[in-house]
Each structure stands twice: as C-alpha cells, then as structure tokens.
Amino acid sequence: MRDYAKEVLEGSPRAAARLISWLEDEDPRALEHMERLHAHTGRAYVVGITGSPGAGKSTLTDKFTFALRKQGLTVGIVAVDPSSPFTGGAVLGDRVRMSRLAVDPGVFIRSMATRGFLGGLAKATGEVVKVLDAFGKDVIVIETVGVGQDEVDIIRLADTTCLVLVPGLGDTIQSMKAGVMEIADVFVINKADRPGADQLYAEVTSRVEQDAHIRERAWTPPVVKTVAVDDEGIDDLVEAIRSHRRFLEESGALEERRRRRAREETLQMIHGELFRRIRDRLTADGELEALVEAIAERRESPYRAVQDVLARWLRE
Amino acid sequence: MTQDRKIKIIVAKPGLDGHDRGAKLLARIFAEAGMEVVYTGLRQTPEMIVETALQEDADVVGLSSLSGVHMYFFPRVVELLREKGLDDVLVVGGGIIPKDDIPELKKAGVAEIFGPGTPTAEIVEFIKKNVRTRD
Ligand SMILES: Nc1nc2c(ncn2[C@@H]2O[C@H](COP(=O)(O)OP(=O)(O)OP(=O)(O)O)[C@@H](O)[C@H]2O)c(=O)[nH]1
Numbered sequence: 415m416r417d418y419a420k421e422v423l424e425g426s427p428r429a430a431a432r433l434i435s436w437l438e439d440e441d442p443r444a445l446e447h448m449e450r451l452h453a454h455t456g457r458a459y460v461v462g463i464t465g466s467p468g469a470g471k472s473t474l475t476d477k478f479t480f481a482l483r484k485q486g487l488t489v490g491i492v493a494v495d496p497s498s499p500f501t502g503g504a505v506l507g508d509r510v511r512m513s514r515l516a517v518d519p520g521v522f523i524r525s526m527a528t529r530g531f532l533g534g535l536a537k538a539t540g541e542v543v544k545v546l547d548a549f550g551k552d553v554i555v556i557e558t559v560g561v562g563q564d565e566v567d568i569i570r571l572a573d574t575t576c577l578v579l580v581p582g583l584g585d586t587i588q589s590m591k592a593g594v595m596e597i598a599d600v601f602v603i604n605k606a607d608r609p610g611a612d613q614l615y616a617e618v619t620s621r622v623e624q625d626a627h628i629r630e631r632a633w634t635p636p637v638v639k640t641v642a643v644d645d646e647g648i649d650d651l652v653e654a655i656r657s658h659r660r661f662l663e664e665s666g667a668l669e670e671r672r673r674r675r676a677r678e679e680t681l682q683m684i685h686g687e688l689f690r691r692i693r694d695r696l697t698a699d700g701e702l703e704a705l706v707e708a709i710a711e712r713r714e715s716p717y718r719a720v721q722d723v724l725a726r727w728l729r730e
Numbered sequence: 731m732t733q734d735r736k737i738k739i740i741v742a743k744p745g746l747d748g749h750d751r752g753a754k755l756l757a758r759i760f761a762e763a764g765m766e767v768v769y770t771g772l773r774q775t776p777e778m779i780v781e782t783a784l785q786e787d788a789d790v791v792g793l794s795s796l797s798g799v800h801m802y803f804f805p806r807v808v809e810l811l812r813e814k815g816l817d818d819v820l821v822v823g824g825g826i827i828p829k830d831d832i833p834e835l836k837k838a839g840v841a842e843i844f845g846p847g848t849p850t851a852e853i854v855e856f857i858k859k860n861v862r863t864r865d
C-alpha cells in the first residue's frame with residue numbers, strides 16, 4: 415500500500431489528490447493518513463471568499479492568487495459548487511476563471527461538489543484544507559457556493575472571510591438577512607465598473623461605521639472596491655487581508671479562533687464516530703428495524719428508545 | 731455513511747476556436763447523469779487538461795474539438811496522462827472528427843470517439859461501463 419501521508423508531505427500532488435477523494439467519499443482509509451498529517455497542519459493562512467452567485471468570486475480568487483504568487487507564496491484553492499439534489503451530479507465551473515493557474519506548480523486547485531451538504535461548503539472542505547496545509551501551501555483560498563445568504567459556514571474554516579457584494583444584483587444592505595453582514599472580515603465591492611457601485615460602497619461603509627458605534631469591536635472590516643476582470647483593486651484587497659491577519663496575530667485572536675475551531679471539530683468528530691458505531695451495530699443485528707416497528711405501532715416511544723439504546727451503549 | 735463513489739469527469743475544449751456551447755452541453759448531460767463534471771472552459775492546452783485531471787483525481791477526461799486539432803491534441807493528452815502515471819484515466823473525444831481519423835486516435839489510446847448526433851445516453855453508458863474502479 416502506498417504511503418500517502420508521506421507522499422503528501424514530500425509534495426506529491428497525485429497523493430494529495432487521491433487522499434482528498436477519499437475524504438470526499440468518507441473512505442475510512444483516509445483516517446490513518448490524516449492522523450499522521452495533523453502535526454504538519456496549522457501553518458497555512460486560510461482565506462474565504464463568499465458572496466452571491468456570479469458576484470465574481472472565482473475571478474477574484476484568480477487575481478488574488480496571482481498577486482500572492484508574485485510575492486512568492488504558494489496557494490491552494492478549494493472551489494465549492496452545488497450538487498443537484500435531484501441527480502446528485504454537479505457542474506464545477508470555477509476553474510474556467512482560473513485557467514492560467516492550472517499549470518503553475520505553486521498552485522493546487524480542487525473543485526468540490528456539496529453532495530447535499532448545506533452551509534455553502536462540502537462536508538469534507540475542512541479536511542481538504544488540512545491536506546493542502548500539510549502539502550505546504552502558504553495560503554489556502556476557499557471559494558464557497560454562491561447561493562442565497564444562509565451559507566455562513568465559511569467563518570468556521572477561514573481566518574479571514576471576504577464577503578463579495580455587487581451593485582445591481584440585489585446586494586443591498588436592506589435585503590441582507592440578519593447575520594450575513596457580520597461574517598465579513600473584509601467587504602469587497604466587486605464590479606465597481608458597474609453603475610451603483612459608489613452607492614453600494616457608501617451604504618456598506620456607513621453600515622460598518624454604525625456597527626462600530628453600536629458595539630465595541632476590536633476589528634473594523636475594511637471596504638475594498640474591485641474590478642476583478644480588469645485586475646483593479648486587487649492590491650487593496652491583498653493589503654486588507656494582510657492587515658486583518660496582522661490584527662488576528664497581534665491580538666491573539668488567531669490563536670483563539672483556531673482553538674475554537676479545534677474544539678468544534680473535536681466534538682463533531684466524537685459525534686460522528688459515536689453515531690456511526692451505534693448505527694452500525696443497530697443495523698447489523700436488525701435491532702433498528704425492530705425499534706422502528708415498535709415506534710411506528712406506538713408500542714414504544716422514540717424518546718424512550720433513545721434513552722434505552724444510549725444507556726445500554728454507555729454501560730458497555 | 732460512506733458516500734457513493736461518484737464519477738468525476740473533466741470536460742475540456744482544446745484548441746483555439748471560441749465556441750464552447752457543445753462542451754457546456756456535454757457538461758450538463760454528464761451532471762444530469764449523476765457525475766461530477768469539472769468544466770474547464772475554452773482554449774485548454776494538453777498540459778492544462780492533464781494537470782487539472784491530476785489535481786481533481788478525475789476518472790475520465792472528455793475532449794471536445796471542432797477545429798481539426800484533434801490529431802495533435804487528443805494523443806498528446808493521452809501521452810501526458812501516461813507520463814504522469816495516470817494510465818487508468820479514461821479518455822473520450824467528441825466533436826467534428828472525420829471517420830478516417832478514428833482508428834489512429836484509438837491506437838493512440840483514446841478509448842472512444844463520439845461523432846455529432848451520438849445519442850447522449852450512449853456516451854453516458856460507455857463511460858459508466860469503461861470507467862476505472864478506483865481502489
Ligand atoms: N463587469 C464586471 N464583470 C465581472 C467582474 N468580475 C467578474 N465579472 C464577470 O462576472 C461573471 C461571473 O464571474 P465569476 O468569477 O465566475 O463569479 P462567481 O462568483 O465565481 O460565480 P459562481 O461561482 O457561479 O457563483 C463573469 O462573466 C465575469 O467575467 C467585474 O469586476 N466587472
């Protein structure tokens with residue numbers, strides 16, 4: 415058997431690619447390799463790019479990555495697109511805007527389908543980030559799915575989250591659902607060549623100022639104007655992200671964020687593993703079906719059944 | 731629960747002509763058949779296509795060509811895949827390709843060529859039947 419963890423650490427893109435597939439498929443073979451990679455993670459800086467469909471996230475990712483490459487930094491990109499709930503298939507089209515990065519050995523791009531996972535990411539996105547981190551990428555960019563406004567999972571993975579807004583796409587402050595404005599560490603007003611850009615910029619800026627009055631915040635999100643297709647404003651974006659990073663590092667907030675992430679992740683893994691084990695046992699000996707039968711016939715309540723199952727499990 | 735293994739396919743349009751309607755349509759057809767399709771857009775070089783297949787761990791590469799560059803591009807993609815050790819990736823082609831060219835393309839390692847008007851179900855079935863089983 416191939417030693418994927420070792421190969422990833424030695425920089426083999428093929429090993430990284432295969433390990434990522436296993437993670438997406440929830441193949442248990444990934445586990446031992448991830449276990450060994452863990453000590454080599456935590457070095458990369460993770461940037462999230464989120465916003466409405468067609469806001470220019472991929473174009474920005476391309477330009478941002480190119481700017482980082484000029485500084486000599488290596489970049490991993492994880493681009494997430496939705497799976498069809500009807501067919502399970504997906505068209506992953508983000509690479510179209512990143513063609514020139516395809517043959518750059520300092521860039522590794524992976525497209526991911528959500529496979530039914532909600533929140534704007536795929537279930538395995540966090541794990542994939544770890545692989546690219548251990549693989550040695552300096553910066554990892556996550557492009558989220560561009561649908562609706564409930565996709566705020568990105569803040570759990572990204573050190574800096576950029577929220578991309580566009581004039582004329584209905585991206586007005588009034589239309590924002592509660593909690594969406596709050597995810598931004600950096601606001602990007604893209605397509606600033608379009609009418610309405612100045613107005614949107616003014617709106618967002620004044621909202622950010624208002625927020626600063628209402629609640630004392632250690633970080634005030636900068637608002638950056640870009641025309642991604644023309645490579646305009648990208649230096650400002652790079653600078654905004656860099657200053658947020660500096661803020662996180664100097665204030666100790668980066669450490670705190672990552673600790674919180676580790677805590678959530680650990681609890682989630684315990685949850686997943688416990689669930690898997692109990693489910694496997696219950697289904698293996700037909701007990702689950704018997705329980706379901708009893709519950710459906712109202713001989714047993716699900717509340718009671720859960721307590722019984724857990725009590726038995728915990729005793730063993 | 732382990733997920734169903736999904737077929738991952740790169741749909742690429744090598745060459746310089748600027749029409750991608752056919753390739754886009756193919757991408758949608760494969761997605762409709764439950765595959766995960768990485769659509770790469772126009773003007774892809776063989777190097778770009780193969781690097782993409784490598785990073786995406788693709789099972790299949792679907793090439794579409796209208797501009798008559800297939801005799802160079804298709805075999806070159808196969809050759810580069812082999813160089814990278816990706817011998818088990820299935821390569822299929824489509825577009826406007828003269829019948830006389832097909833034997834040579836197949837000899838070069840292209841698994842099948844689908845001319846215009848091939849029923850899409852046939853293409854999907856061919857892929858499902860011939861795709862590698864990833865261990
Ligand atoms: N006018 C203008 N068009 C832009 C700008 N940035 C991107 N676009 C165009 O907007 C369209 C969508 O760009 P993408 O980068 O694919 O947007 P996206 O947010 O990644 O889209 P999804 O991933 O599908 O949600 C493309 O046609 C781009 O060329 C810009 O600054 N100005």
Ligand SMILES: [Mg+2]
Nearest residue numbers: 471472507508
């Ligand atoms: Mg995109």
